[in-house]
Amino acid sequence: MTKTALVTGATAGIGAAFARRLAVEGYDLVLIARDEARLVAFGAELGDRHGVTVVPMAADLSTTEGCERVEARLADPAAPVDMLVNNAGISLNAPFLQSTVDGEERLLRLNVHAVMRLTLAALPGMVERRRGEIVNVSSVAGFGTPMPGSTYSASKAWVTNFSQSIAESVRSSPVRVMALCPGYTRTEFHNRAGINISMMPDWMWLSAEEVVRDGLRDLRRGKIVSVPDWKYKVAVFGLRHLPQGLVRTVSKDARGRIQR
Incomplete structure (x- = not known):
């Protein structure tokens, strides 16, 4: 069965x-x-190359209309979804004191509200069918000491905690829910947020393919939280267990914001 x-x-x-x-x-x-x-274009490429059916659906998940459209697809009993990957998210370049209500609300709608809404749309059908998997893409930024002035790290702390809570709530069923918490990953994410990454050393970076490989492996092993790559596992251990004063000293906002 496909x-x-x-x-x-x-x-x-x-x-x-x-x-x-x-x-x-x-x-x-x-x-x-x-x-x-x-x-x-991307959907056509995947369909032609791999012989699978690909349905593109344009939607802005920071809007009510966009969420409602995707929720309806997830809840459609005639076309069940076996895996939901909540990956869409944004960060903001401006520190909180220089931010705007519109910008902060958009971040929360996309990083938090959309994750909650789409999970809630998909999960009841998965539980009823007794099969299904949900991966909520979070971040190592959500662990430990908050990044100064960053709503992004707060939103990812929510995603991780939420995923753990929902995973526990369906533990008696075969349905799996997992938070995927990568570190620095080479994507368009930082450029879109206007974040200068030129000072970050190469050894800190992961590829998106590595993140997905490790994430799917952990999902299929039944893990609730996946942290790809050993160096970020060590970092998360430190964030969770070292004295918070020390963590704050060594983990000051290293994202290299572009100054305005």
Whole structure:
């Protein structure tokens, strides 16, 4: 039986890597992103290369209308979704004191509200069918000491905690829910946020393909939280267990914001 996966933020970075990997595994795909032309082209490429059915669905998940459209697809009993990858998310270049209400609300709608809404749309059907998997893409930024002035790290702390809570709530069923928490990953994410990454050493970076490979492996092993790569596992251990004063000293906002 062919399985179907729905991937948000599907045209670049980790989302695109999920789409490619799942197409190789024979999943039919529903791909969600805002850029319809790019979405259609990417979907056609995957369909032609791997012989799977790909349905592009343009939607802005920071809006009520966009969420409602995708929720309806996830809840459709006639076309069940076997895997949901909540990958869409944004960061902001401006520190909080220089931010705007509109910008902060958009971040929370996309990083938090959309994850909650799409999970809630997909999960009841998965539990009823006694099969299904949900991957919520979070970040190591959500562990330990908050990054100064960063709503992004706070939003990812929510995603990780939420995923753990939902995973526990369905533990008695075969349905799996996991938070995928990568470190620095080479994608379009930082450029879109206006974040200068030129000072970050090469050894800190992961590829999107590595993140997806490790994430799917951990999902299938039944893990609730996946932290790809040993160096970030060590970092998360430190964030969780070292004295918080020490952590604050060594983990000051290293993202290299572009100064305005």
